[in-house]
Amino acid sequence: MPSSITTLGFDADDTLWQNEQFFRASERHFADLLSAHANIDDLSNRLLAIEKRNLDLYGFGIKGFTLSLIETAVEVTEGQLPTSVVAEILAAGREMLRHPVETLPHVRETLEQLADQYRLVLITKGDLFDQERKLAQSGLGDFFDAVEIVSNKDKSTYERVFSRHGDGAERAMMIGNSLKSDVVPAIEAGSWGIFVPHELTWVLEHVEAPVAEQRFRQIEHLGELLPLLAEIG
Template sequence: MREKLTTIAFDADDTLWHTERFFRLTQAHFAALLRDFTEPDHLEARLLEAERRNISHYGYGIKGFVLSMIETAIEVTDEKVPASVIAELMAAGREMLNHPIELLPHATEAVETLASTHKILLITKGDLIDQERKLAQSGLGDVFDWVEIVSHKTSDIYRTVFAQHGDGPERAMMVGDSMRSDIVPAIAVGSWAAHVPQSNVWELERAEAPSHSSRFHSLESLQMLPDLVKTIG
């Protein structure tokens, strides 16, 4: 009898390696640069508004984040932001793009263990060049049977990828930290989903957990993933 679960797909950012904490550090620097113009809480809210507006234009990732910071700086200073501040924000973005990746605990072991028994995919969103750089640095690139870098994660994306590179969504599992992007749309097409939450969560990635579904699981860490897969069969 063939296994019920044949394909495991992983998210990348904040599932396999740290990302959000670098955004948080840059955002703290952003607040320090603009402390003479507005309060940090107000600035954070304005930046989030800009990011929400700009996703459809710039997509996800560092470049869109930097552009949203620059736009917010112009707005909150009534177009008086010094050129030196803009230059620092651009420099911060370049530093983020060049920052070495740091794998999360148990990421390598989980991926390599499951690769011996299942088809392994990477489904991630963001800037193509940046995601390819991080994947190359991770040392995990050769482990994946397929890598899909998309602008948005939707149910249609999961349905298509699991059909083309697996045995269909019903026999696939999506593993990720984002309830909105990794878990909810995968459950919606009949896949299993394993949520591995992180302490830092971007507001735009929050969503209600699909607790009604028997295919939804929450794990404390990737160390628990191989045992979960075994129980599913």
């Protein structure tokens, strides 16, 4: 085991504030719009396939999601998509981009207690403007020593970020709701990976928990982070 932890990295969406629930609500509305052309399961499968195909082009976030909705609608209607449906999809995307930020329980008080003891870094992926908007509206920005909005989260991301803003990956901990993006690659980089499950997690973020790893832990909410840090030392 290395020396003590000096840097804590936090994911944003569904770790600090609600996010996935707005995607699910928009997808339900989308299913209603296209109900005459496809059943909900087929539509969901088609949308997921198109989102996966488009990730390398659009990245993560609401704008790419909205474009994937339109592409799916064009496909299931065989090119006969009414312009009124396009307008409704675009309106739903704009509404998501304007939705007020809802912070999750225990977030503010936990960050407040940690800010004087550790170097805090926000590490999030997605659309730059939207992530900046949500951080500003959350009122949590002052707790962080650095903010990194990245296109992807992998081993090299954590090596780079924790070297730039901390004492290296081995003295860092990453906390988030995605095993695939927040936990597994952070552990691969040499950091601790702390899994904080959210009731809704996008299917493309699902992987097996690395339960055999010494540096893996799971907590139920951020209120359990301080006792965990005290335990690890």
